[in-house]
Amino acid sequence: MAAVGLLGPGTGTGSGASPVHRLAAHPKLVAVLAFALVVVATPVHAAWAPAAYAGYLLLVLTAAAVARVRPARLARGLLVELPFVAFALLLPFVSRGPRVEVLGLALSADGLAVGGGILAKATLSVLAATVLAATTEPRALLRGLERLRLPPLLVQILSFMIRYADVVAGELRRMRVARESRGFRGRHLGALRVLGPAVGALFVRSFERGERVHLAMLSRGYAGRLPGGSSEAVPARQWWTALALPLGAAAALLTGALLG
Amino acid sequence: MHVPDGFLDVPTSAATAALAAGTVAVALRQSRRELDDLTAPLAGLTACFVFAVQMMNFPVAAGTSGHLMGGALTAALVGPWTAVLCMTVVLLVQAVFFADGGLVALGTNVVLVGLVTVLVGWGLLRATTAVWSRSRTAVLAGAGLGAFLSVPAAALVFTALFAAGGVADVPVGTVAAFMTGVHGLIGLGEAAITVAVLGAVVAVRPDLVRGARHLARTGLAPRTDTGRTDTVRTDTVRTDTGRLDPTGSAR
Incomplete structure (x- = not known):
């Protein structure tokens, strides 16, 4: 009943393959969330915003290189934002404000900056999340969420979902095979x-x-809670390694805000 | 419809995250009251179901295909509180395990896909059965109407959030009209799939459909009489309070 096939993006790369793989899950989760927060907090209208995006991109690509995440995996991760690219592309056309001529079209300058900023932010955030998903096993992520004080009942529901996603998807697949073979x-x-x-x-x-x-579960003595895993403290050095990504991004943001 | 990071600023994302956390906290308590310690396995397996169905492509019209958001369908099947939990867990897995939908925007996505679609879907289902009739047709029509409107409703809430905490200076009316139009079409597909799936479940196991449980009382009387104790047992747990009736229709 293992669910490694569907929900095991980390298993394909082999766990322990890089320093990023060896980090505990919850520092990585915090790091990626903090990185995304810094990216989102970057003001899109600032003149230095593109430079900040370039800095973030350098940081997240460095993290991906250290984690040995293949470029194809990163590209596949980016596919998820496709529907919203359409929305971002619409912004230059519908936004108000002064117009600029681009290829014969009168586009809103403001809309162009915002649309571009949104695309850059979404891309950076997805890249960071893809590095997390590619270097952490589902079980470890689940433990990480538990360590971050997600309500126990929610963690239980999550664990059941992860355990059985493959089983349910397999039933769907078998029904499709049965249909199509007829x-x-x-x-x-x-x-x-x-x-x-x-x-x-x-x-x-x-x-x-x-x-x-x-x-x-009842027949095996379930009384409302599942036996938890070990919860030994994570060494401070792991936290610092993981937090290097958001701290670097925050440094880039501050530099831009002070110099720009 | 997963909002990625960057569309909404940090204060708006924080506000929706707080709303989402509050909703989930209430849903955890309410669902626990509805399902007792069945909550974890049942909500988990239903989340698997939603997750699997979202990956499935349905033909909609003229060669296009779409997939289900599933909020209205899940609400009709397992009730609103458990549905909120299922949708939240699916979104959480997609954001954390698949990098689909941003981490900062997770709260926004839970509000849009987990809360708004469930509320609209369940609300219209209940309103239809209350106003019109409690028949199978009314249940399916209410669920279809709820599914249809749940999609543009989520799109409208997104537009409102974008106007409040978005970063672009856009004419809100234009964007709202555009989003409502496009998502109205998507909603038609959502409604068709919801009615087809719900109709199929009501036909075989109406006792499992929270929005149509009353149909099971007459429809499935022979089944409970044949001694399916497992069904009877879980019925006792899940029946609405005040209508506890372990045998369904003890004649």
Whole structure:
């Protein structure tokens, strides 16, 4: 019932492959969140903002290089922001303010700066999060979230989701194979007559699996909490290594704010 | 619809994060009351279901395909509080484990996808069954209406957040009209998929559909009589308070 196939982005690279892999999960989580906060806090209208973005990019790419995350993995991570690129591209057209001519189009100067800033920020944040996801195993991330005081019940729900995501996705895959081996091709709205019941069956199976899991837990003495892992303190040096990324970014932000 | 980092400034992101944290805290308590210690496995498995369905592409119209956001469907299936938890967990996994949706924007995403869609979906489902009838048709129509409106509602809330804490000086009316239009179309797909899936579950296991549990009382009487003790047992736990009726329809 291991869920390493679907939710194991870190396992493909081999754990312990780099200093970043060896860091505990919760300093890494804090570091990536703090880095994203610094990136988001950068004022888009400042003249020095592009220089700050370049500095952040250098930092996060250095982190990716140290972590030996392959460029293809980083590029794949960036695919998730595609729908919002459209929104960012719209901004120069709809924003108010003085217009500038670009390739014969009258675009809002403000909208261009903001659209570009949003794209840069989203990209930087996704890159940092991709390094985290690629270098940390799901189980370690879960422990990290627990160490960061996420409510225990939420951690339990998360752990069940991670444990069974592969099982449920596997059921969906087998149903798709069964459909397609019988000649099904979902091309038009009428396919919902087949896909609706398939997804409905998936829900019933998932729900009933949850009930069986619960009964199995009760029979093994479950009384509301799961046995926790070890919670030994993380050495200060690990924290400093992980926090080098956001501290570097904060230094870049401060430099820009003071000099710009 | 996952808002990445950078669209909203830090104060707005912090405000939505606080709202999201508060909602999740209440949902944890309420869901625990609804489900007792079944919460963890059931919400976890339902989150798996939502996660899997979000990866599935449905044909919508004219060669396009879309996937489900799932807030309204999940609310109809497991009730609003558990649905908030499921959607939150799915978003958390996508943000932390897949770098999909920003970490700073996680609170915003929980508010939009986890709270607004669930509220609109469940609210309209309950309103429809209260005003019209409690029949299967009314349940499906209410769920479809809720699913349809939940998508543009989330888009409108996003536009409002963008106007309040966004970084661009955009004419709010134009953006709102654009977002509502586009997401209205997406909502049609969401409604079609929601009704198809919900109809299928109501047909086989109405007792599992929180928004249609009352349909199980007459419809599935023979099933409870055949001694499916596991179903009976969980029914006792999940039935609304004040309507505790372990055998469903003890005749």
